[in-house]
Amino acid sequence: MNRPHNFSAGPCILPLEVFEKASQAVIDFDGSGLSILEISHRSTAFVEVMEKARSLALEHLNLQAKGYKALFMQGGASMQFLMTAYNLLEKKAGYLDTGTWSANAIKEAERFGEVKVLASSKESNYNFIPKNYSIPNGLDYLHCTSNNTIYGTQMKAFPNTGETPLICDMSSDIFSREIDYSQFDLIYAGAQKNMGPAGATLVVVKEDILGKVSRKIPSMMDYELFIKKESMFNTPPVFSVYVSMLTLEWLSRHGGVSAIEKKNRAKSELIYSEIDRNSLFEGFTAKDDRSMMNATFTLKNERLTPLFDKLWQSANLNGLNGHRSVGGYRASMYNALSIESVEVLVDVMKHFEKTI
């Protein structure tokens, strides 16, 4: 089968060997004769899957034995906009407004306390990451978004918040690059980019930041309860956790985050140099802030759109359309996308320039 080159922004491509194992497990999980979909989440087999997924997540982030716990929850990253505020916002929190998802996080938090927007690039349609802002005293936490999926910007450095907890939405670039993950006190990420199918959300939290707000937290919002219950307070999203485990195992077999970062860097350099070189296209974002995961670009001459669309579609590329807030194109190049797919895209762009 000739699989399309899948540049979809999320849900997105996962490794083919993960699809194959997952497909098999839907019929017969590990030779049990039962589907992964029909086993009890309290069965030894699944408890092992959950524990493996949780420990691999910490391992890839280099956060084992540093006071962090990994949880798999439901509700997507959007639920974390709410849960982080529920658990941590007593009076006042600082937010960096770097895109639609940051803005949504801000909106949810405003119901729980005062929100200080420390910096925003909204005025320029979020095409860069603000850098010079000051961090006031007395924040309960500072929240940022490491990679802005829609706009294609990525934070290359993070604010030094000292004692103030630093929270980061890493939905679209977790496990993609080596950074010091211990600078964060809480990291969350919807599975559906670099980790697994939609329906699971990874939360990695430093335990000592919890238990400090005065409000009563409902069970389903309570990180401490989920930690106590080993991420199984209620029925977890079994299949999404299982496939996440498979993807994290794949990452281990392929050299972990440091090896995948090299590949991601090569892929992004390839596409950005073509965007810059090619006379028909231009990048959407400030060059310093370009994302390794999502490259956004537009046609200088919009009237060429139908022609280019026809060309890339006929080349078996999928998911290249930009988000409506930006227009143009977005090539999402998550961990599982091969450099060959990016080469095909670059060839299409070159070919387009020659023949137009």
Added chain:
Amino acid sequence: MNRPHNFSAGPCILPLEVFEKASQAVIDFDGSGLSILEISHRSTAFVEVMEKARSLALEHLNLQAKGYKALFMQGGASMQFLMTAYNLLEKKAGYLDTGTWSANAIKEAERFGEVKVLASSKESNYNFIPKNYSIPNGLDYLHCTSNNTIYGTQMKAFPNTGETPLICDMSSDIFSREIDYSQFDLIYAGAQKNMGPAGATLVVVKEDILGKVSRKIPSMMDYELFIKKESMFNTPPVFSVYVSMLTLEWLSRHGGVSAIEKKNRAKSELIYSEIDRNSLFEGFTAKDDRSMMNATFTLKNERLTPLFDKLWQSANLNGLNGHRSVGGYRASMYNALSIESVEVLVDVMKHFEKTI
């Protein structure tokens, strides 16, 4: 392959043809060359899946064009304990306390307003459904649990609440029997029994009961917002919704709820008559309140436990252990379980009686 007879309480057996289609779609969804796990939730193909699942749910409940909307959400039924209260509890709500899940729903609701427990069978370890209780005036809603998965009791009739909205947790018996679903104003059910894999939750809500509380509802808790966004405010649990759609289609092909009810009735009559007949076993619950989905029973002589366990395990039965709150055994016989599996169980019980 000789599949085990799967009596697991949830996640639980789904139709084999659903496993087969789901397995195929993990490799290649509908001939697209893409996995169901890697397609955008905004793609036409997935929007169609979501719409089909939503409309089949209403159809099987006979609730089309009656002011109801079907939503697929995340978080499990436990999240609905919270969301129902968030959206509907202004001052005071009535709850029937018929088991652990009812009790958990009560606990979550108490954070939002006054909770009147109208009746409870807790004192007798929830082995019956309370029937004579009065319903006070001025309730925002009445909440009940149609089937108590752990204890094996099931409501055969529901309170007439007049204008007061009636909310029902149907996690473990939705789509299993023909009742007048229009007596309810809100029904919810975790997918992982009669509908699909863990990770999706069905909510069917009569729109006119919404929008009446004075509190501000966070986006991720807000039924009205999810209705407005056609159940895609954020990334839905794509695969769980897809498999739910497959199961609902399977149900249509097999005669719908009325046909499946006949089969469920036959299965439950078979097991309960053996429990009653067999001198070694006794049922846990009041006979009038016996669940068609979960039959709970115990050995009169507990010391026979290891022998019986060995016997049923060697007969390729799975998931027969009772919940720790009840002990003994629980045969969960959801829609997808064949009567042949129940026959095997009954044979094992008969054989045990003869040989002991």
